[in-house]
Amino acid sequence: MAHAETLDAHDAHGDAATHHASSNLAHHFDNLEQQREAGSLGMWLFLVTEIMFFGGLFTGYIIYRTQHPQAFAIASSTLDWKLGALNTVVLIVSSLTMALAVYFAQMGSRRMQIIFLVVTMLLGAVFLVVKGFEYADKFEHHHFPSTNFVWEDKDIPATVAPAERDEMKHHIQMFYWIYFAMTGLHALHMIIGIGAMMFLIFYAYRGRYTPEYHAPVELTGLYWHFVDIVWIFLFPLLYLLGAHLAGGTH
Amino acid sequence: MSSHDPSNPPPSSSEPSGLGMIGSRARFGHENYINANYGIKSWLLTKDHKRIALLYLASITVFFILGGIYALTIRLELLTPAGDIVQPMTYNKLFTQHGIIMIFFFLIPSIPAVLGNFLIPLMIGAKDLAFPKLNLLSWYLYLAGALFTIWALLNGGIDTGWTFYTPYSTTFSNSYVVAAGLGIFINGFSSILTGLNFIVTIHTMRAPGMTWFRLPLFIWSHYATSLIMILGTPVIAITILLVALERIVHIGIFDPRLGGDPVLFQHFFWFYSHPAVYIMILPSMGVVSELISTHSRKNVFGYSFVAFSSLAIAVFGFLVWGHHLFTSSQSVYAGMIFSFVSFAVAIPSAVKVFNWTATLYKGSISYDTPMLYALGFIGLFTLGGLTGLFLAALGLDVHLTDSYFIVAHFHYIMVGGALMGYLGGLHNWWPKITGRMYPEGWGRFGALVIFVGFNLTFFPQFLLGYLGMPRRYHAYAEEFQVLNVMSTAGASILGFGLLIPGIYFIWSMRYGKFAPANPWAATGLEWRTMSPPPTENFVRTPVVTWEAYEYRPMEEMEVIGPDKGNTAQPAHGEATRT
Amino acid sequence: MQLPRLPFTPEQASTVSGEVDALYTYLVAITLFFSVLVTVLIFYFAVKYRRRSENELPQPIAGSVKLETMWTVIPFLIAMTIFVWGASLYFTLYRPPKDAIEIYVVGKQWMWKFQHTEGQREINELHVPVGAKVKLTMTTEDVIHSFAVPAFRIRSDVVPGRYTFAWFEATKTGRYHLFCTEFCGTNHSGMIGWVEVMEPTAYQAWLAGGGSDSPAAQGEKMFQSLGCATCHRADTQGRGPVLTGVFGKLQRIQGVGDVTADEAYLRESITNPAAKVVEGFQPIMPSYQGQVSEEQLLQLIAYIRSLGAPDQGTTMTNAGAGQEEPSTTTGIAPDAQRSNPLAPTSPNQMQRNTAPPGGLSPQGRRSSSGTGGTGTSQTGGGGGNSNNR
Numbered sequence A: 001m002a003h004a005e006t007l008d009a010h011d012a013h014g015d016a017a018t019h020h021a022s023s024n025l026a027h028h029f030d031n032l033e034q035q036r037e038a039g040s041l042g043m044w045l046f047l048v049t050e051i052m053f054f055g056g057l058f059t060g061y062i063i064y065r066t067q068h069p070q071a072f073a074i075a076s077s078t079l080d081w082k083l084g085a086l087n088t089v090v091l092i093v094s095s096l097t098m099a100l101a102v103y104f105a106q107m108g109s110r111r112m113q114i115i116f117l118v119v120t121m122l123l124g125a126v127f128l129v130v131k132g133f134e135y136a137d138k139f140e141h142h143h144f145p146s147t148n149f150v151w152e153d154k155d156i157p158a159t160v161a162p163a164e165r166d167e168m169k170h171h172i173q174m175f176y177w178i179y180f181a182m183t184g185l186h187a188l189h190m191i192i193g194i195g196a197m198m199f200l201i202f203y204a205y206r207g208r209y210t211p212e213y214h215a216p217v218e219l220t221g222l223y224w225h226f227v228d229i230v231w232i233f234l235f236p237l238l239y240l241l242g243a244h245l246a247g248g249t250h
Numbered sequence B: 001m002s003s004h005d006p007s008n009p010p011p012s013s014s015e016p017s018g019l020g021m022i023g024s025r026a027r028f029g030h031e032n033y034i035n036a037n038y039g040i041k042s043w044l045l046t047k048d049h050k051r052i053a054l055l056y057l058a059s060i061t062v063f064f065i066l067g068g069i070y071a072l073t074i075r076l077e078l079l080t081p082a083g084d085i086v087q088p089m090t091y092n093k094l095f096t097q098h099g100i101i102m103i104f105f106f107l108i109p110s111i112p113a114v115l116g117n118f119l120i121p122l123m124i125g126a127k128d129l130a131f132p133k134l135n136l137l138s139w140y141l142y143l144a145g146a147l148f149t150i151w152a153l154l155n156g157g158i159d160t161g162w163t164f165y166t167p168y169s170t171t172f173s174n175s176y177v178v179a180a181g182l183g184i185f186i187n188g189f190s191s192i193l194t195g196l197n198f199i200v201t202i203h204t205m206r207a208p209g210m211t212w213f214r215l216p217l218f219i220w221s222h223y224a225t226s227l228i229m230i231l232g233t234p235v236i237a238i239t240i241l242l243v244a245l246e247r248i249v250h251i252g253i254f255d256p257r258l259g260g261d262p263v264l265f266q267h268f269f270w271f272y273s274h275p276a277v278y279i280m281i282l283p284s285m286g287v288v289s290e291l292i293s294t295h296s297r298k299n300v301f302g303y304s305f306v307a308f309s310s311l312a313i314a315v316f317g318f319l320v321w322g323h324h325l326f327t328s329s330q331s332v333y334a335g336m337i338f339s340f341v342s343f344a345v346a347i348p349s350a351v352k353v354f355n356w357t358a359t360l361y362k363g364s365i366s367y368d369t370p371m372l373y374a375l376g377f378i379g380l381f382t383l384g385g386l387t388g389l390f391l392a393a394l395g396l397d398v399h400l401t402d403s404y405f406i407v408a409h410f411h412y413i414m415v416g417g418a419l420m421g422y423l424g425g426l427h428n429w430w431p432k433i434t435g436r437m438y439p440e441g442w443g444r445f446g447a448l449v450i451f452v453g454f455n456l457t458f459f460p461q462f463l464l465g466y467l468g469m470p471r472r473y474h475a476y477a478e479e480f481q482v483l484n485v486m487s488t489a490g491a492s493i494l495g496f497g498l499l500i501p502g503i504y505f506i507w508s509m510r511y512g513k514f515a516p517a518n519p520w521a522a523t524g525l526e527w528r529t530m531s532p533p534p535t536e537n538f539v540r541t542p543v544v545t546w547e548a549y550e551y552r553p554m555e556e557m558e559v560i561g562p563d564k565g566n567t568a569q570p571a572h573g574e575a576t577r578t
Numbered sequence C: 001m002q003l004p005r006l007p008f009t010p011e012q013a014s015t016v017s018g019e020v021d022a023l024y025t026y027l028v029a030i031t032l033f034f035s036v037l038v039t040v041l042i043f044y045f046a047v048k049y050r051r052r053s054e055n056e057l058p059q060p061i062a063g064s065v066k067l068e069t070m071w072t073v074i075p076f077l078i079a080m081t082i083f084v085w086g087a088s089l090y091f092t093l094y095r096p097p098k099d100a101i102e103i104y105v106v107g108k109q110w111m112w113k114f115q116h117t118e119g120q121r122e123i124n125e126l127h128v129p130v131g132a133k134v135k136l137t138m139t140t141e142d143v144i145h146s147f148a149v150p151a152f153r154i155r156s157d158v159v160p161g162r163y164t165f166a167w168f169e170a171t172k173t174g175r176y177h178l179f180c181t182e183f184c185g186t187n188h189s190g191m192i193g194w195v196e197v198m199e200p201t202a203y204q205a206w207l208a209g210g211g212s213d214s215p216a217a218q219g220e221k222m223f224q225s226l227g228c229a230t231c232h233r234a235d236t237q238g239r240g241p242v243l244t245g246v247f248g249k250l251q252r253i254q255g256v257g258d259v260t261a262d263e264a265y266l267r268e269s270i271t272n273p274a275a276k277v278v279e280g281f282q283p284i285m286p287s288y289q290g291q292v293s294e295e296q297l298l299q300l301i302a303y304i305r306s307l308g309a310p311d312q313g314t315t316m317t318n319a320g321a322g323q324e325e326p327s328t329t330t331g332i333a334p335d336a337q338r339s340n341p342l343a344p345t346s347p348n349q350m351q352r353n354t355a356p357p358g359g360l361s362p363q364g365r366r367s368s369s370g371t372g373g374t375g376t377s378q379t380g381g382g383g384g385n386s387n388n389r
Helices: A002-012 A032-067 A069-077 A081-107 A110-140 A162-205 A215-239 A243-249 B040-044 B049-077 B088-124 B132-154 B176-204 B217-249 B262-296 B303-319 B332-360 B369-392 B394-400 B404-434 B440-467 B478-511 C017-048 C065-094 C200-208 C215-225 C263-271 C294-306 C334-338
Strands: C101-108 C111-116 C121-123 C125-129 C133-140 C145-149 C154-158 C164-169 C174-180 C192-198 C250-253 C257-260
Touching (some): A032 A069, A032 A215, A032 B176, A032 B217, A032 B262, A069 A162, A081 A110, A110 A162, A110 A215, A162 B217, B040 B049, B049 B132, B049 B478, B088 B132, B088 B176, B088 B217, B132 B176, B176 B217, B217 B262, B217 B303, B262 B332, B262 B404, B303 B332, B332 B394, B332 C065, B369 B404, B369 B440, B369 C017, B369 C065, B394 B440, B394 C065, B394 C154, B404 B440, B404 B478, B440 B478, C101 C125, C101 C145, C111 C294, C121 C125, C125 C200, C133 C145, C133 C294, C263 C294
Parallel strands (some): C101 C133
Antiparallel strands (some): C101 C111, C111 C121, C133 C164, C145 C174, C174 C192, C250 C257
């Protein structure tokens, strides 16, 4: 969320007036090592809070999926698992390029660092665009869980008795609600990550990051991998639940 | 009065300049964080943890006064059995807003954000918190959250109780629930960032020689508090978000008619809100450890037991949320487990109480105001904690929960505990924060009035609770009146008592005696710098060569000041003891 | 356990009140002991070791593992005694006995609605006999409420969408406060009432006066009018399971296993039939969510419950009977009942025997009240003193 950036930003722009040893050292730290340690511990703790944050949603998901397995499977089957899989691949590759960007920052290769940051950013953008298409599709079908949520009877397998369809639609709506909450929150994290990378590219271009000082790149990398891992959980939980049903409906 | 011979006497006071309450360089004789620069902007954009602490102090005081006015109105209404002063709806809004403001905007930030913010870097010998900008952002988030909530209150307010139980909050009540919820959500991030900042600071910013077991217990308790803040707050954030979304789009996650489960909300809510109780009390315990030690000049008895009991409370605190649901139709076996763990979490608190008491043994006990608050804390916390056992006992909880017994119990913990600790801490460090002494006589008088008023307010509520008076009742049965009148009388004494420190604190900022660097002859690093401290806390980085609470004669506890010699560290001889 | 009753305790009017008070007394004793101990120590130390000179510097004392262990272990052991005592009491409080009078309770903003098995309905006032076990089956139409009677030391939240239970056995006649203790909206403090504990004979007289059909009979009418009977036939030819004798038995559920057909299960099967379908049947039943009120659900369940043994051959009493009491549906005017609890008996009510001859419900549930077969007109033609279910 917003503070990730601030956290990076803080390290990134130390107060120029009070630098002691290096222009990258904030005034209240004794040395770069201490600053780096603080930054990385801060990021890890931040990721812990993120786990708790997503954890609440995952708990809700688990509880309701156990209660309404069939509705969740049906709803899941209308998600396009191919797009989901594509996005999974995109994100995994972006994690790799991010790791390479960090590596080249450590090596002090400004050019390669920028290239890989840009590639990571583009991959992130590809993910968001694909996600955008998926969202648009859901809105078009009135599958966004709002007051005008519509679920066609034809999207419920014939084996389901007409009698229980109304009930099931509630639960399908609940699935969609969880789907939008989780993927929306995840997408927000992606956007923040891409924003952070813009800063990184700017400062990398100005030659700010050296083998001695590249903590912001490292921290953004940590963050990016975390966002990636969240998706790796989301993808099977949301997309693959009802893959066996998918043949008929889409 | 307890002014010790200051080893570092402040320069004689010049005439107050008439500009601002607290002093100019001329009056303090050294550059400090207050007179380093001037102007509103220098405060609103400050990254100095000490200034941010003062920003918090000012803002939570406003909320405390607001919450207090609500409380007094509630007590006034309860003077008579009939609901005759305000309408039922108004009454419901009063206790809801009292709860929300006092808990989220006063108690949770009180000690950590004011005293913690001010003291943690000083106590560990750091120049600032690890992330100063994040610290300032926390304050702005706090303000933003507060403004949302205030907006909801001004527009009519909400009447869900601070617990926001579903389905009342999601399908009934009114839509300001969303605004108030959003306020709490944003405020939650303020807590998370503060906790994160503290943990990183404590891990990475300690001065040379400041090992983990040389840390003051104040730091340990804040470390434990911060753990709860970063682990628990996200859960309440997501829960409140769910409530808001449920209200807006009616998705049914907590609505039984749509297949949801209203009791799930209670699980989510208390998963955070029970540990949140420890967010309020743990820092206070840290403060009391400092006060007891300082004002009896004794090292805290069983340092490591007190330190680890804080961590134990933080960990066990996450496993007891279900004890709020003993009558909510959860299974009896779940009830048994939660009851068992609740008894277990009581033990570390008991250990602390015994250790504090043992610290007094063969000490040199002063009756300074902070000490009075600390001793009051022990008594009230003991009673508050022991009455917690009544509520953890399953069969008895059935009769007591949702009655005034609960109200009395948590006020003993939160007011008797957290507020007493906060006030005691404020008195203790006031000389450090402002560079001025508060008037000791008035201080003791205020502490006494508050103690009496508090007990008169809340003790009768234990009896009311066992008699069966339910909480959150606007009108009540006649037979409960006598005790309610006592409680209201107590509340007015308490309200009056709280005005006393309010007035003399403000007075002292301009007219108080100048404070020496170490008025209490205490051992903490914060007392080894000037009062008020310079912007980067210490003129030279301190090097710690002594254990926590190692009291020595004043001459040996050198202050790192501008005029002192070049020794980077205080002398540390093997002094003979008296 | 005969302990002196502490001041500031409410009247003891149920069998458990004394037990709860005993635990309370124990805890008060512990609290007194420890707070007095701590207070006395603090005062003693504060006076004895007061600072006598500004330069005093006491000897440091490191601490003592022995002491720490002592004051960890002893409080823990004491805490465990409380835990065990409290837990056993809790089991007593939340394990309703089998041989209890059943009363259905529906909470609603801001009133309590009761229905006795005999048909009497009341609002904010509950009449019960002294010396008899009473079990309350509770739910709510809107938000969470909580049912509390301090004199009985009982309390149970009332949660929408599920049934919760409470039980008590009153030991003293009188009028006792009944409170809603979970905040439920504007008039929360008005959601109060009285529990009137009566002598058994007086209770019988009260039961005899006024009231409408028994919940089971009303449920039966619902059963007919909703058309349940077309599928749930008395023979095995229906499309739904035969309901006779179902209550309290294990049902084999598709994909789940055995589930007891209790109130919660029946409720779910009516509001969300597809959730747990009995093996051998299709999930074709429509949901009745929203079509039947909470009170009607309870009546339907009471009816299904009354279908005790298979040989009973469900009594097909005329569905149209009892129309002079049009209160089978939801909203009864609050004062209609309260003002006149002893209204003349409706002529039809007494012949509505749906009681099984010794089915699931234990015989003579109310026999503990000692009334035996008092001259109530409730005895139907079924079996002995069966209270019509």
